[in-house]
Amino acid sequence: MSKPSDSYRILHTADWHLGKTLEGQTREDEHDLFLAWLLDRVSELEVDAVLVAGDVFDSGMPPQTAVHRYFEFVSKLRERGECKLVVIGGNHDSANQLEAPVPVLECLGARVDGRVKEDPKERILLLPDSEKPRVAVAMVPFLRDADIRKGRAGETPDEIRKSLAEGIKKKYEECAQALDGLSCPALATGHLTVTGMRSSDSERAIIGGLGDVSHKVFPERFGYVALGHLHRPQSPDEGRARYSGSPIPLSFSEAKDEKEVRILDVAPDGIQDFSVSIPQFRxxxxxxxxxxxxxxxxxxxxxxxxxxxxxxxxxxxxxxxxxxxxxxxxxxxxxxxxxxxxxxxxxxxxxxxxxxxxxxxxxxxxxxxxxxxxxxxxxxxxxxxxxxxxxxxxxxxxxxxxxxxxxxxxx
Missing domain, CATH: 3.30.160.720 (Double Stranded RNA Binding Domain)
Incomplete structure (x- = not known):
């Protein structure tokens, strides 16, 4: 699909899980083929920013081959022109490991948030820049228990679920409030489980399965919510919030899934999105x-x-x-x-x-x-x-x- 003349185009992907193995077998060949395909789509579709909604890596201590593969992608993306890279941390990622090279990544046009920032205004990324913003992105990485609530002795399961949901909702409300005074369209990011979605065998339960939330936690100010964590492409609310899914099947339960990335065209009057299918490399x-x-x-x-x-x-x-x-x-x-x-x-x-x-x-x-x-x-x-x-x-x-x-x- 050709790029509208007045749009800022974002590619939404997630859950790469670099360093992942399956029954002891490396997935490096599949990841190499996907990343090469992704770079070609960036050029072909005139993408202005690539947004990765968490789980860049499969573990907090990824093998060096996976780290090399990530930095090689960042470098090659920069060589393609002025395309930005926007990354949030997922539950498999180490926030420290993701953020350690931030000073270098910023020089390469990347914004990486491994953990949520305390000041809501610092969570807002303006693209392509703060001088003439065309879209605002709320950077909300995976929220750990300590990020959103203080536990109390003797809490019941229902009380924990309620406090987690309220804590997550508050983070997004703070982001929406931080947008006051901005007239450009806005989208939010997230790495979490929305209730009613289809999971697969390869997803690690978040906080013992107690952290599921309704899609209603996302304020209406956000025209699109780019989600990660669930590996099947799907939407909990018929389109505004979407999981892009993983680019390759990470377990045999995903064998029949159609993998995709989402393309967002952000125009002054709103956000339109469509899918681009990823070839099945294996x-x-x-x-x-x-x-x-x-x-x-x-x-x-x-x-x-x-x-x-x-x-x-x-x-x-x-x-x-x-x-x-x-x-x-x-x-x-x-x-x-x-x-x-x-x-x-x-x-x-x-x-x-x-x-x-x-x-x-x-x-x-x-x-x-x-x-x-x-x-x-x-x-x-x-x-x-x-x-x-x-x-x-x-x-x-x-x-x-x-x-x-x-x-x-x-x-």
Whole structure:
């Protein structure tokens, strides 16, 4: 779509998760292909600013290859002209790590906020500059528990949820008030969970799942809210607030998702947006079979590959523990034009019992889903009283929140 003559064009993306692995396999090739594609779209679509709504990296201590890849993108983006880079921190990012190179990044036309600024006026970024602003951007990175409330001993789950929601809402209201006197359109950023949205297996629960908010927390002053955290492209309010989603499928549960970036055309009379589809650089496939049909399904399975070799997760129902299932599946797939990355055994419908971790799940699942693992532990320990379960889940959620604060470099 051609760029309107009176618009300032912003590209909204999020959740790159540089440094991410899948079952021990690097995603570097996919990230390289995506970033090269993104740079080409910046030139082709005449983008004025690239906005990354959190989770640039997959962890607070990313590998050096991931850090290099990020800085290389920043450098190449600058070479393309005057395109700005706007970045907020996500729950996987370290605020300290993101902000350490800020003096250098500012010289390259980048604004990076790893943590929320105390003064609401300092959260407002004016683009292309403060002399003749065409759009105001409210910079609201991932909000940790300590950023938005003071906990009290003996709080109930409902009280915690309420105080978190009120704290998040207040941050956005402060940003809207800081816009007083500005006539240009405004958009907000955020890295959080809006209720009613579809999640995937690769998203880490935020503050034990207690920090979900309604889309109504975003003041009407913002014509668009650029969101990160959820990896599927979606909108909680039919368009004004949007998740761009991750650029590559980060887990097999996202295998069928259509990935995209959003293009915002900011004109004096408002903001229009549309999607641009991202090519699928590698196909991820979930193959669900019964144990009895396993051999036939593997032999007949064929997948048209993309630029890179297709990765497959095989989910087998009805196999017995000790069947050496993983070895059997990999033997059947030898010589095929795809690679078996994961084999998961699931219980048959009439099978009882269960473990905290199912066969085929590993440390990556624990890191991304501590709440689900804890829920299974409660089942295993036969904690059936709902009030007690809720109390333990809240305590566990608070521990998760403290860990995420430490990972994010909160002071």
């Amino acid at each position: 196909n991820l496939v979930q193959l669900k079979v019964s144990f009895d049909e396993l051999e036939a399904r593997i032999k007949e399975f064929s997948e048209d590959t993309a630029d890179l070799t297709t990765w497959v997760e095989v989910v087998v129902e009805g196999a017995v523990f000790g069947d050496e299932l993983s070895s059997r599946v990999r033997e059947l797939a030898e010589g095929k034009d795809f690679e078996i990355l994961k084999v998961v055994r699931v219980k048959a419908e009439n099978e009882e019992g269960g473990a905290v971790l199912a066969e085929g799940e590993d440390y990556e699942f624990v890191l991304d889903h501590p709440d689900q693992v804890f829920e299974r532990l409660l089942d295993q320990k036969e904690v059936t009283d709902q009030a007690e379960r809720e109390r333990l889940k809240v305590l566990f959620g608070q521990v998760v929140g403290l860990v995420e604060q430490a990972e994010g470099g909160a002071e």
